Amino acid sequence: MSTAGPPQGARAPLGGSDLRAAKERGGDALAPRTRVQRRPVHGVLLLDKPLGLSSNQALQKAKWLLRAEKAGHTGTLDPLATGVLPLCFGAATKFSQLHLDADKTYEAVARLGLKTSTGDAEGDVIAERPVHVGPDDLARVEAQFTGRITQIPPMHSALKKDGKALYEYARAGIEIERAPRDLEIHALALSEVAAQDGARAIKIIASVSKGTYIRTLAEDIGEALGCGAHLSALRRVATGDFDVSQCVTLEALEAMSEDERRARLLPAEALVAGHARVTLAAEDAARFLSGLRRRGDWADAADVAVFGEEPFAFLGTAHIVANELIPGRLLNPIEIQQILLNAPLIEATP
Secondary structure (H helix, E strand, O other): OOOOOOOOOOOOOOOOHHHHHHHOOOOOOOOOOOOOOEEOOOEEEEEOOOOOOOHHHHHHEEEEOOOOOOOOEEEOOOEEEEEEOOOOOEEHHOOHHHHHHOEEEEEEEEEEEEEEOOOOOOOOOOEEEEOOOOHHHHHHHHHHHOOOEEOOOOOOOOOOOOEEHHHHHHHHOOOOOOOOOOEEEEEEEEEEEEEEEOOEEEEEEEEOOOOOOOHHHHHHEEEEOOOOOEEEEEEEEEOOOOHEEEEEOOHHHHHHHHHHHHHHHHHHHHOOOOOOOEEEEEHHHHHHHHOOOOOOOOOOOEEEEEEEOOOOEEEEEEEEEEEEEEEEEEEEEHHHHHHHHOOOOOOOOO
C-alpha cells in the first residue's frame, strides 16, 4: 500500500541460514560473526525504517554499517510501520530522550468494518459490521478526535506491568487493566481511499503528542463511525523537526562508501535545535564541562544548548535560573575531541 511504502531493508550481514542459526543459539542474529573494527561515531542518522524490521533490528544494521561503538534509537516503530526513525550514535545518545517526547506525524490506512484482536492486520478478526460512512461522518469524527482526547493504551504494546510488557500478557490471553491517558491530537485529516479486497478504507493523517497509539486511534475512529476498523498500514512522516524527506533507507546506506555514510550523520546538537543557545569563552567552557555553574547576563530558560567558543564545539544542555547557567547532560572532553578530530578508528570485538 502506498502509505506503507515498499520494503526497503538492506541485506543483512549474515545470510538467511546464518540468521536462523544465530537465533537458535540465542545470539544476536544481526551481529557479524567475524572480528570488525569498531570506532567512536557521534551523531544522528535519520533512517527511513523499512517494513518488516523492528526498530532495534534496523538500529543494529545501521550500527554495523557505520561500525559504531554505541547506538540507540529515539522511540520504536512496529515492524509493520515505516518511516522516520532517528538513530543516535555515541554522544548523541545522551540526548535521545528529547525526541522520545517530541510530537509526531503519521500517515495511516484503516480498513473499515473489521475489528481484530491486535488492532492491526496481524490479528484475528473478532467482529465484522456493515459500513455506512459518508463525507459528513468523516468530518464529524475529525472534529471529535481533534484536540485533547483520552486513550487507553492497547494490550499489544511495550508498556510494562510488573516488569513484563503488556504484549506478553496479551499473547498469554491475559487482559490487564490500563489507565487512560490524556493526549493531544494537534491535527487530524480523514479521507476515503481506494477499496482493498472489496473493503472500504480511510486514510488518516495525524499530528499527535507523545504516547499516542495510532493503532488505538484507528480503532476508536472506527467505533465512532459505527463500523469498527483496524490499522492496515502505518508510516511516520515526521518526528519533532525531522521529516521523512531527510531520511535515508538501509538499502541506500548499504550502497554508500564509508565516507558517504558518515556524511549522512547530523551532529548531536541537531537534537536540541529548538533550545536557546549560549556560547561560552574557553575558560568558562572548561569549568562548565566540569559541572560548575556559570553566571552571566542571561534570561531564564528551561532548555539551553551550550557551545564552547574556542574551538567551537557543542558542550551539552543546561537551564538558566537567576542568571545562572546550570549544567544538564554534558559531553565529556574525549567525546568532544573525537568529534573535532573526526573519530579515528579503534580495534574492538563486535
